[in-house]
Amino acid sequence: xxxIIKVGMADLNTTYCPGVLTTLGLGSCVGICLYDxxxxxxxxxxxxxxxxxxxKNNSNEAKFADTGIVKLMExxxxxxxxxxxxxxxxxxxxxxxxxNDSSEIMRIGMRNIAATKETLKKLNIPxxxxxxxxxxxRTIELYxxxxxxLVKTIGYGTKQI
Amino acid sequence: xxxxxxELNSMQIDVLKEIGNIGAGNAATALSKMISxxxxxxxxxxxxxxxxxxxxxxxGPETEVVGIYFKVNGDIGGSIMVIIDKKxxxxxxxxxxxxxxxxxxxxxxxxxxxxxxxxxLSGSYLSSLSTxxxxxxxVSVPSLAVDMAGAIISVPVILFGQVGDKVMLIETYFxxxxxxxxxxFFLIPHEDSFEILLKSLGVx
Numbered sequence: 585x586x587x588i589i590k591v592g593m594a595d596l597n598t599t600y601c602p603g604v605l606t607t608l609g610l611g612s613c614v615g616i617c618l619y620d621x622x623x624x625x626x627x628x629x630x631x632x633x634x635x636x637x638x639x640k641n642n643s644n645e646a647k648f649a650d651t652g653i654v655k656l657m658e659x660x661x662x663x664x665x666x667x668x669x670x671x672x673x674x675x676x677x678x679x680x681x682x683x684n685d686s687s688e689i690m691r692i693g694m695r696n697i698a699a700t701k702e703t704l705k706k707l708n709i710p711x712x713x714x715x716x717x718x719x720x721x722r723t724i725e726l727y728x729x730x731x732x733x734l735v736k737t738i739g740y741g742t743k744q745i
Numbered sequence: 746x747x748x749x750x751x752e753l754n755s756m757q758i759d760v761l762k763e764i765g766n767i768g769a770g771n772a773a774t775a776l777s778k779m780i781s782x783x784x785x786x787x788x789x790x791x792x793x794x795x796x797x798x799x800x801x802x803x804x805g806p807e808t809e810v811v812g813i814y815f816k817v818n819g820d821i822g823g824s825i826m827v828i829i830d831k832k833x834x835x836x837x838x839x840x841x842x843x844x845x846x847x848x849x850x851x852x853x854x855x856x857x858x859x860x861x862x863x864x865x866l867s868g869s870y871l872s873s874l875s876t877x878x879x880x881x882x883x884v885s886v887p888s889l890a891v892d893m894a895g896a897i898i899s900v901p902v903i904l905f906g907q908v909g910d911k912v913m914l915i916e917t918y919f920x921x922x923x924x925x926x927x928x929x930f931f932l933i934p935h936e937d938s939f940e941i942l943l944k945s946l947g948v949x
Contacts, residue, residue: 609895
């Protein structure tokens with residue numbers, strides 16, 4: 585029986601092979617998976633907001649794209665992951681509700697995706713695949729055995745990326 | 746900088762609870778007029794919760810729910826979100842359209858009826874808020890989505906997330922005869938609006 589480790593909103597977790605990491609019901613949030621292809625050490629962070637710099641209350645690092653990814657990488661390196669063997673896969677960043685005047689707040693999904701990509705680029709972690717945007721929720725599962733990321737939806741099918 | 750939910754004292758929370766109570770009472774009256782039947786309501790529960798515990802309240806993050814979202818404008822800015830689980834949504838549409846559908850999926854008619862319910866709920870809540878505070882408040886047309894609870898809830902949670910790590914949720918049970926409908930109502934004032942709101946209620 586393989587452990588399935590749940591990662592909540594604004595939270596992160598990691599596992600050694602053959603653990604499975606999951607986060608349920610991603611909306612405008614983004615789920616970022618880091619995977620070390622050599623040791624198969626895997627990590628998942630569920631971020632809610634793009635930047636810790638724009639917010640007063642920013643003590644929870646896993647809440648923001650900029651600090652969450654860095655924190656996840658640090659934890660994985662402590663576990664023995666090889667920094668240069670890390671790859672990433674991301675999912676989420678949907679716009680759940682539509683309004684004619686798309687204010688900043690309604691486009692939070694897109695901003696989360698942009699901030700995530702920027703942080704990954706800064707850290708030199710290649711982004712190998714993504715399933716982002718749209719207007720629907722996603723549940724994701726990261727299999728450390730293979731590095732496969734399974735994306736499940738209601739009404740939009742299931743896919744592996 | 747605005748204050749966040751976790752900084753509220755017990756008196757401020759009580760005042761917000763009371764507004765929830767009055768608003769839900771008005772909503773029950775409005776619904777009851779609309780369908781010409783008596784609607785009972787339990788005293789609403791006001792919960793202040795951590796983000797990660799919110800989806801559990803509506804049956805877990807993967808449960809399919811209906812979310813109805815409104816923007817609030819006027820003297821304060823903010824958003825209102827009503828979340829109804831799919832089972833309750835079906836009961837509500839049956840009640841409103843006086844029929845007995847057991848169909849799992851909601852059609853266009855159902856969705857538009859639910860938008861109307863959302864309108865009534867948020868309108869009632871806002872008008873009691875406006876009366877009590879003397880603030881001028883208007884509410885936008887609703888936007889509706891049916892999807893995983895986690896994904897829907899992420900929207901109000903992100904809005905709250907800009908100022909803190911907790912959310913305020915008003916849970917109300919409506920019933921008519923054997924029908925019981927649970928609705929979850931989030932009021933999310935924008936950053937500085939909380940302060941204006943509490944000030945005009947005389948508790949800041």
